[in-house]
Structure formats: C-alpha cells, structure tokens
Amino acid sequence: MRIYKVLGLMSGTSLDGLDIAYCHIWEENGKWNFSIKETAEIDYSDEMREYLKNAIHLSEQDHEKLHKDYGIWLGQQSKLFIDELGEEVDFIASHGHTSHHRPEDGVTFQLGDGQLLANTSGMQVVCDFRTKDVSLNGQGAPLVPIGDKLLFHEYDFCLNLGGISNISFDKKGERIAYDIGMANMPLNYITHEMGLAYDENGKLARSGKLDHSLLLKLNNQKYYSLPYPKSTGYEWFTSEIVPLIEASKISNEDLLHTFIHHNCEQIAFAALKYKNNSKSNSKLLATGGGALNQFFMDTLQDKLGSSIEVVVPNKTLIAYKEALVFALMGILRLEGKTNVLKSVTGATFDSCSGKVFFPEEN
Known part of the structure; x- marks a missing residue:
C-alpha cells in the first residue's frame, strides 16, 4: 500500500488567499483514505488581490506576465512551506487561480505557470485540471x-x-x-x-x-x-x-x-x-x-x-477540502485514472486530466 505525500494548492474565486494542504492519501481495500497533516493560508497582498481580480481585463501580454509571475509566487510559497515542514513531499498538485471561465466558448484559464512553479519549488507539479474537459465539450467545472x-x-x-x-x-x-x-x-x-x-x-x-x-x-x-x-x-x-x-x-x-x-x-x-x-x-x-x-x-x-x-x-x-481534493486529482492523474467525470461536467467522456511538469535543470 503506497501512501502518497502531496502538497495541494488552491486559490478560489473569493480571493481570500492561497490554501496549502500537506496530505497523506492512500488506497486500501478499494477505498481511498486521507489525512491532512499540515496546512497554511497565505493571504494575498492588496496588490496581488487586485491583480488577480482584474486578470480578466488584462491584455494578452499582461495576462501572460501575470501567469508567469503567479507561477513563480506559488513556487516560492510552496518551497517556504516544504522547507519549514521538513517532511518528504512526492509532488505538488495546483489548481491555480481561474482568470477566465467561459466553457460555452471553449475557454478556461488557470493562472500559475506549471513549469515555473516546478522550477521555483524544485518539485514535480501537476496542474491545469480544467482545460482537457473543456476541450471535450465539458464545463471544466466543478472538479471537486x-x-x-x-x-x-x-x-x-x-x-x-x-x-x-x-x-x-x-x-x-x-x-x-x-x-x-x-x-x-x-x-x-x-x-x-x-x-x-x-x-x-x-x-x-x-x-x-x-x-x-x-x-x-x-x-x-x-x-x-x-x-x-x-x-x-x-x-x-x-x-x-x-x-x-x-x-x-x-x-x-x-x-x-x-x-x-x-x-x-x-x-x-x-x-x-x-x-x-x-x-x-x-x-x-x-x-x-x-x-x-x-x-x-x-x-x-x-x-x-x-x-x-x-x-x-x-x-x-472546512478550509482545506478543495486543496485535499486537488491533491487526490494529482494522484489519479499520475496513476492514469479518471479524475474528471462526464456526468458532472457534460463532457463527451470521463477523462484523466492535468498537465505534469518536472523542474528543469539549469
């Protein structure tokens, strides 16, 4: 029985801040179990909150800059958390922050560049859990x-x-x-x-x-x-x-x-x-x-x-259930199992969604 040790990252539409949950998750006798070991809520600065809140109105160039800046910031926060934790972490599963969500137009975007998150944190990353479902004519939500x-x-x-x-x-x-x-x-x-x-x-x-x-x-x-x-x-x-x-x-x-x-x-x-x-x-x-x-x-x-x-x-x-679920979704993605349900999103079929990034060597 393998116990996965995962960092789940979640930022919601309420813009309260970044939720980080260090979770142990394992499958036993066909049932999934979990334990939330450590958590942190990182408040957004007023500047960051406004930046994210107004992301929908940014030009393509400025939006891309925010995507990269936010990915680096997520990596920095994850690294600080992991260093203080002092425990083994297998990978990071990041929801990112939704800036655009118009599935009827085939559009969804989660801020937080996965490659830069991996590079900055030094960890394997699974992120971008919505895009594939939207490409399959699904709503890309809800994922939980x-x-x-x-x-x-x-x-x-x-x-x-x-x-x-x-x-x-x-x-x-x-x-x-x-x-x-x-x-x-x-x-x-x-x-x-x-x-x-x-x-x-x-x-x-x-x-x-x-x-x-x-x-x-x-x-x-x-x-x-x-x-x-x-x-x-x-x-x-x-x-x-x-x-x-x-x-x-x-x-x-x-x-x-x-x-x-x-x-x-x-x-x-x-x-x-x-x-x-x-x-x-x-x-x-x-x-x-x-x-x-x-x-x-x-x-x-x-x-x-x-x-x-x-x-x-x-x-x-109450506070970290979504971060926990994204940690689980990351595990399912790495195991090649369904993590987005067509019965929920209306997609053509169930999918194993999420993109995987490894830290690039300098």
Missing part, C-alpha cells in the same frame, strides 16, 4: 465531485461554499454536480466596500432585514433556470449581480441578510429536489468559507427543514 465520490461517500450531498456554491450527489449510480450559484462572492464584495475582510459569523447579516424586492430579482436570475451540467464564475457575478448591488438603496446589513437568504433558498431548492425521498435522514456536508458563517448555516438548516441535516466538519476540513 471526484473527491466527494471517493473520499466523502457517506454523505448524501456535498456542498462547497467558496465564492461560488456548488453541490454534488449520486443519482442512479452516477455522480451529479454543478454550480448552484453564489456563496461568498457577493458577501465579500459588500464587506470589502465596508472596509472589512468578511462578516465574522454572519453577525452583520443576522442584524439586517430581508429586502423582498431584491430577493425576487436575485431568484429570477436566468442562470438558475438552466439545466445542469452548468458552471458559473466571476464574469456572471460582475455582469448580472454587481449592478443589482450598486443600484440598491438598502443598508449593507440588509444586503448581506438578503444575499444569505437568497443563497440558502437556491441551495435548499437544489438539495430538496434531488433528495432520496425513501431516506428520512439525509446528510449534507458543508465545507468552504461559507460553512464558517453561523448565520449562513442556521439559515440553510431552516430552509432545508428536518429532512436534511447540515453537517459542518472541523475547521481544517
């Missing part, structure tokens, strides 16, 4: 459901609340997953306007009131009526949602309160629609930054009612 299926199969639903909310579950033996809509993206946008990094435990949101007019406009967004497989991202948020925030005359507290109710209504609608009605006690695993927001979790449980229990795991798993 392979980890839900292999590592968290005891839960009926796995919900991730990063910038975007996505859900995965089994339906007639196939894994289904898609981006429901928003999670932290609008909340962070509003708190940043207030000069705050985030709304701790949702205290500000809890103090607000529901604005029914805004809630109706949000719930009527065209994206929600699209069939899965589907995925969304920052482009949708900036074009469709930011104008609603900017046009609103209500307080920031009321905005936060209304967005959480909206998010939870959409999540509950998705989960209850696909609940196995023959099972009375379904469980939903909630991870990602939104799971740390108590008002978000209380509101979600309220919308779901008693038929689906929201399970919030320990803080390490």
Whole structure:
C-alpha cells in the first residue's frame, strides 16, 4: 500500500488567499483514505488581490506576465512551506487561480505557470485540471465531485461554499454536480466596500432585514433556470449581480441578510429536489468559507427543514477540502485514472486530466 505525500494548492474565486494542504492519501481495500497533516493560508497582498481580480481585463501580454509571475509566487510559497515542514513531499498538485471561465466558448484559464512553479519549488507539479474537459465539450467545472465520490461517500450531498456554491450527489449510480450559484462572492464584495475582510459569523447579516424586492430579482436570475451540467464564475457575478448591488438603496446589513437568504433558498431548492425521498435522514456536508458563517448555516438548516441535516466538519476540513481534493486529482492523474467525470461536467467522456511538469535543470 503506497501512501502518497502531496502538497495541494488552491486559490478560489473569493480571493481570500492561497490554501496549502500537506496530505497523506492512500488506497486500501478499494477505498481511498486521507489525512491532512499540515496546512497554511497565505493571504494575498492588496496588490496581488487586485491583480488577480482584474486578470480578466488584462491584455494578452499582461495576462501572460501575470501567469508567469503567479507561477513563480506559488513556487516560492510552496518551497517556504516544504522547507519549514521538513517532511518528504512526492509532488505538488495546483489548481491555480481561474482568470477566465467561459466553457460555452471553449475557454478556461488557470493562472500559475506549471513549469515555473516546478522550477521555483524544485518539485514535480501537476496542474491545469480544467482545460482537457473543456476541450471535450465539458464545463471544466466543478472538479471537486471526484473527491466527494471517493473520499466523502457517506454523505448524501456535498456542498462547497467558496465564492461560488456548488453541490454534488449520486443519482442512479452516477455522480451529479454543478454550480448552484453564489456563496461568498457577493458577501465579500459588500464587506470589502465596508472596509472589512468578511462578516465574522454572519453577525452583520443576522442584524439586517430581508429586502423582498431584491430577493425576487436575485431568484429570477436566468442562470438558475438552466439545466445542469452548468458552471458559473466571476464574469456572471460582475455582469448580472454587481449592478443589482450598486443600484440598491438598502443598508449593507440588509444586503448581506438578503444575499444569505437568497443563497440558502437556491441551495435548499437544489438539495430538496434531488433528495432520496425513501431516506428520512439525509446528510449534507458543508465545507468552504461559507460553512464558517453561523448565520449562513442556521439559515440553510431552516430552509432545508428536518429532512436534511447540515453537517459542518472541523475547521481544517472546512478550509482545506478543495486543496485535499486537488491533491487526490494529482494522484489519479499520475496513476492514469479518471479524475474528471462526464456526468458532472457534460463532457463527451470521463477523462484523466492535468498537465505534469518536472523542474528543469539549469
């Protein structure tokens, strides 16, 4: 039995920072197991956050420069982490940071040049997990459901609340997953306007009131009526949602309160629609930054009612589940096994995705 020792790197749409998880992952008796040994969250500087946030608007030349600069930065952060860790690491699996995601146009791009990441860290790297699926007419997202299926199969639903909310579950033996809509993206946008990094435990949101007019406009967004497989991202948020925030005359507290109710209504609608009605006690695993927001979790449980229990795991798993799953995806890529599911992305077929880079010798 081989125990893989992998560094998983994740940067999400919420732009909180870089998540690093040092994981031990192994397969035993046909089941995958894991242990998250050490973690780190590297905050982005204001300059880096703005650089990444505005990457979509950069010229081709400037975008390529950011791709290389960010790859070097990822390598530097990985090397610092590994040196301090003092443990053996087999390879790095990096999600990168998504700058463009328009699968309907055959476009997706993850910043963080894999070769420069390998050169700077001195480690083998597996990265760029989305491109192949998009080339197979898939959405290239969400990718985490392979980890839900292999590592968290005891839960009926796995919900991730990063910038975007996505859900995965089994339906007639196939894994289904898609981006429901928003999670932290609008909340962070509003708190940043207030000069705050985030709304701790949702205290500000809890103090607000529901604005029914805004809630109706949000719930009527065209994206929600699209069939899965589907995925969304920052482009949708900036074009469709930011104008609603900017046009609103209500307080920031009321905005936060209304967005959480909206998010939870959409999540509950998705989960209850696909609940196995023959099972009375379904469980939903909630991870990602939104799971740390108590008002978000209380509101979600309220919308779901008693038929689906929201399970919030320990803080390490909440924060680093995605980094863990990319570590697993890297292993599957090196073993030549499926790591992206067509039932999730709508691609022509399942694929073994990701590009492999080795450090170049000087």
